[in-house]
Amino acid sequence: MHGVRRELLAQQAESLGLALDEVRIPPQCVNPIYEARMEEALRAHYENGVRRVAFGDIFLEDLREYREKNLTRIGMTAIFPIWKRDTRELTRELVARGYRAITVCVDGKVLDQSFAGRMLDETFFHDLPAYADPCGENGEFHTFVFDGPGFRRPVPFSVGEVVARDGFYFCDLIPKEKGEDK
Known part of the structure; x- marks a missing residue:
């Protein structure tokens, strides 16, 4: 859904000192497949004491209820x-806390293409329509957090092209080698 390269997700988790547990789902995944894959992954964590x-x-009340219902089935x-x-x-x-x-x-039904690939800063929030x-929270946009409290170092990337697909605008983030400037 977000279109972030797996390499960047791995670097993000590493910078935060967290394990990354990938749950693979197919494109345009239907709920029964999503739920089965998530349940399988979460059961493994349950068996490890989580x-x-x-x-x-x-x-979003309906989303909260959905998450609670799915976790309750496996005792979480x-x-x-x-x-x-x-x-x-x-x-x-x-x-204020320094997250980037x-x-x-x-x-694309809510915001125009100019919002793709923008930093979340005071200017972004000022420009955001009321x-x-x-x-x-309503799916207007999705983000990649690459720096801030808890990060050992920023996740290095460069901003690639913005493409339109399935009614959304996706901004490609291209991984850089560690040590290269963001």
Whole structure:
């Protein structure tokens, strides 16, 4: 969905000191396949003692219920640390704390192509139309966080081309070697 290269996801996880557990799903994946693959991956974690899974959802009740239902089937609990937080306040915190993120996918029905490949900063949030949620909670945009608290170092990349596909604008992020400037 987001179109971020796997190499960048691996570098992001490494910079954060986290293990990356990839769950492969086919393009245009239907829910039964998605749910079966996620359940298989989560059961492996359950067998290793993991009982809770954190999500970054903020206010979509149906999505929260869906996640809770799927986790309950395998004996796990969902936690939502930023649930019902004001999204404008969350964006201010994001910038103030020094996180750096770039838009990698933009819903063309909601935002124009100029929002793809932009840094999430005060200018971005100023330019965002009033009808769009500043955290993209309704799917207006998706991001790649590449630096900030918890990162050992920024994830190096260069911004590639923006392409239109299936009603979305995707910005390609091209991995750079460690040590190259961002």
